[in-house]
Amino acid sequence: MRRAHQLLIAGTFASIALTVLTPGSTRADESSVSKPGSSGDPAEAKPGSYDRLLRELQAERQHMREVERRHEEEEAAERKRIEALEKEVSAINSANLQLQQAQTTLQTSNVQTEKQVGQIQKTVSSELGPFNFGDRINSFLGQHTFTMVGDASVGYYYDHKGGVNDPVLEFEINPMIRLADWIQFYGAIGAVASPGGISTVGPTLANLQIFPLGQEAPLELVAGLFDMPFGDFYENQGPPWVNPFVTAPLMYGAEAILPPASLGLQARGGIQWGGLGQDVDYTVWADSGPSFESSPGVNAIPAPVIGERLNPLTGTNIATNGKGFGARFRLFPVPISEDLGRLELMATTYNGKWLDSLWYNSWGVGYAYRLGPFRTRGEWGQTYRQMQSLTGAAAYPGCCGHENRQGWYAMAGYFLYGIPHPYLGDWLEPRFNKIEFLVRYSGVNQRGILANDITNVPVQGFNGSPSVFSPHAREVALGLDYWLAPSIVWQTEVDLELPSRGGTLYNFAGTSTLPTASSIGGTTNDVAAMTQLTVGF
Amino acid sequence: MKSLVARVAIISVVMLGAAMSAHAANLMGPTPEQQKRHLELFHEGQALWPIYCNHCHNARNPAEFAPYQWDQIIMHMRTVENLPPEDAAAILEYLKTAR
Numbered sequence: 001m002r003r004a005h006q007l008l009i010a011g012t013f014a015s016i017a018l019t020v021l022t023p024g025s026t027r028a029d030e031s032s033v034s035k036p037g038s039s040g041d042p043a044e045a046k047p048g049s050y051d052r053l054l055r056e057l058q059a060e061r062q063h064m065r066e067v068e069r070r071h072e073e074e075e076a077a078e079r080k081r082i083e084a085l086e087k088e089v090s091a092i093n094s095a096n097l098q099l100q101q102a103q104t105t106l107q108t109s110n111v112q113t114e115k116q117v118g119q120i121q122k123t124v125s126s127e128l129g130p131f132n133f134g135d136r137i138n139s140f141l142g143q144h145t146f147t148m149v150g151d152a153s154v155g156y157y158y159d160h161k162g163g164v165n166d167p168v169l170e171f172e173i174n175p176m177i178r179l180a181d182w183i184q185f186y187g188a189i190g191a192v193a194s195p196g197g198i199s200t201v202g203p204t205l206a207n208l209q210i211f212p213l214g215q216e217a218p219l220e221l222v223a224g225l226f227d228m229p230f231g232d233f234y235e236n237q238g239p240p241w242v243n244p245f246v247t248a249p250l251m252y253g254a255e256a257i258l259p260p261a262s263l264g265l266q267a268r269g270g271i272q273w274g275g276l277g278q279d280v281d282y283t284v285w286a287d288s289g290p291s292f293e294s295s296p297g298v299n300a301i302p303a304p305v306i307g308e309r310l311n312p313l314t315g316t317n318i319a320t321n322g323k324g325f326g327a328r329f330r331l332f333p334v335p336i337s338e339d340l341g342r343l344e345l346m347a348t349t350y351n352g353k354w355l356d357s358l359w360y361n362s363w364g365v366g367y368a369y370r371l372g373p374f375r376t377r378g379e380w381g382q383t384y385r386q387m388q389s390l391t392g393a394a395a396y397p398g399c400c401g402h403e404n405r406q407g408w409y410a411m412a413g414y415f416l417y418g419i420p421h422p423y424l425g426d427w428l429e430p431r432f433n434k435i436e437f438l439v440r441y442s443g444v445n446q447r448g449i450l451a452n453d454i455t456n457v458p459v460q461g462f463n464g465s466p467s468v469f470s471p472h473a474r475e476v477a478l479g480l481d482y483w484l485a486p487s488i489v490w491q492t493e494v495d496l497e498l499p500s501r502g503g504t505l506y507n508f509a510g511t512s513t514l515p516t517a518s519s520i521g522g523t524t525n526d527v528a529a530m531t532q533l534t535v536g537f
Numbered sequence: 538m539k540s541l542v543a544r545v546a547i548i549s550v551v552m553l554g555a556a557m558s559a560h561a562a563n564l565m566g567p568t569p570e571q572q573k574r575h576l577e578l579f580h581e582g583q584a585l586w587p588i589y590c591n592h593c594h595n596a597r598n599p600a601e602f603a604p605y606q607w608d609q610i611i612m613h614m615r616t617v618e619n620l621p622p623e624d625a626a627a628i629l630e631y632l633k634t635a636r
Contacts, residue, residue: 236618
């Protein structure tokens with residue numbers, strides 16, 4: 001544009017120069033601009049034409065300057081617009097560069113995030129399921145893995161009538177050796193120390209837990225020495241950190257009406273019959289049968305007598321041909337979706353022979369229920385023991401009937417966290433929440449007891465009260481538990497022993513093989529208090 | 538004789554390849570279906586754990602034991618408490634994962 005303008009100006013100047021320097025042409029050119037009717041004489045027209053030409057040239061120059069000025073203005077304005085546009089382009093380029101950098105940064109960050117997510121997913125996945133961390137540890141440890149749990153407790157017991165004022169100590173360890181995913185060994189070894197010394201040492205449980213059809217089938221076998229699955233107490237409530245009371249209920253205590261452990265084979269399992277939480281389970285077993293203090297080899301009692309205690313373990317009983325068969329069924333009718341807690345209803349029977357052909361029969365029912373801070377459970381059981389028919393010199397006073405025993409208990413507990421307590425403060429509230437109040441009523445009925453069994457030496461779980469050895473023992477236990485952790489508890493318990501009158505007291509005096517018998521009249525009440533710290537590990 | 542050797546070699550290579558593939562699959566971790574199943578089990582166990590365990594004793598903290606120990610403890614508790622297999626699996630999944 002600018003160049004064309006310069007050419008135009010140069011051309012104009014060139015044409016003017018040619019006009020001035022070439023007269024003929026000028027004249028010819030002048031003739032073209034002369035007025036019509038002129039004579040055409042060059043001598044006459046020359047001065048006027050020259051002035052006119054000068055004026056035209058002047059005007060033309062002015063016009064040209066004007067044009068040039070306008071062009072310069074336009075050019076300046078155009079230059080300004082170009083500069084503005086260049087600035088805008090520069091700004092856009094800069095913004096674009098920043099966007100590209102930001103995009104690159106985001107892409108890099110995205111890649112890193114994807115990597116991190118992938119690593120997290122791998123980490124999470126590694127702890128889930130068949131490729132999990134635990135299995136890798138198991139692979140490291142080998143197929144045979146070993147774990148040990150157990151408990152220990154130390155306490156101080158007081159009993160008024162028995163004159164007990166003594167510390168007690170107990171521990172038990174439970175080794176578990178998993179041989180494969182379908183078989184595991186479980187054992188129990190413990191000791192109970194008391195003022196009388198260490199009273200129990202050695203294995204009390206030793207069995208194999210077998211899954212013959214794999215982990216998915218509701219069938220497990222237990223072979224060996226196991227807790228008696230009569231009711232729930234021996235199997236589930238026995239460990240001190242599980243039992244919310246220091247003592248056992250009377251029917252499972254010092255004068256238990258059922259053997260606590262047995263040697264045999266169990267088949268058991270559970271299935272879900274309805275919604276989640278609605279289960280039914282079964283346990284059937286065969287064992288070596290119940291045995292009593294008078295069993296051959298035990299030698300605590302010289303002859304079978306009504307009221308003698310069951311042995312802690314059923315032995316092999318080869319000498320007595322003892323055998324036992326039991327079955328327990330439990331029903332859990334409430335689905336967890338109802339938010340009504342877990343209710344258990346159960347029935348058990350255990351029958352067999354205890355001395356060659358003498359029958360032992362028992363059955364019981366029970367329940368357990370827990371909803372939030374409230375829990376309760378109870379059982380009722382009855383046993384029948386067929387006694388020998390003794391005549392002549394073998395007959396002892398009051399003998400020759402059969403022995404019937406009944407036992408029961410009902411307990412309830414309540415954690416204080418269930419009570420609204422908005423004003424306790426940060427320090428007191430968590431401690432308040434760990435407190436549980438408990439109450440239990442239990443009793444036993446039997447025809448007689450044996451004087452030789454009565455002891456006031458306390459051991460863990462037994463308060464040392466002689467009143468426990470009454471034929472019609474009754475006990476109210478009040479408990480206050482402070483749960484330091486789910487398996488660490490400081491327990492305090494007060495037992496009110498309230499035995500009823502009646503029954504017979506048998507006694508083997510000296511080396512006599514025949515017991516003496518005396519009626520038990522009125523009995524005095526007793527009170528015991530215990531405090532105990534128990535740790536389950 | 539040569540064909541027999543060739544067959545044995547091919548079978549060996551195929552078996553080796555299958556074994557390596559299986560090993561590689563193990564190293565790659567669970568499939569999405571397995572992860573989904575584990576997640577379902579985890580949530581089911583989360584719901585069952587406080588109710589089933591608290592029925593007899595206070596529910597123990599999952600962090601108290603290592604996963605391999607939970608394997609053994611649940612094996613024992615399933616036996617003692619007659620837990621249905623699928624419920625025991627769910628509680629085990631929760632205890633091992635939640636720790």
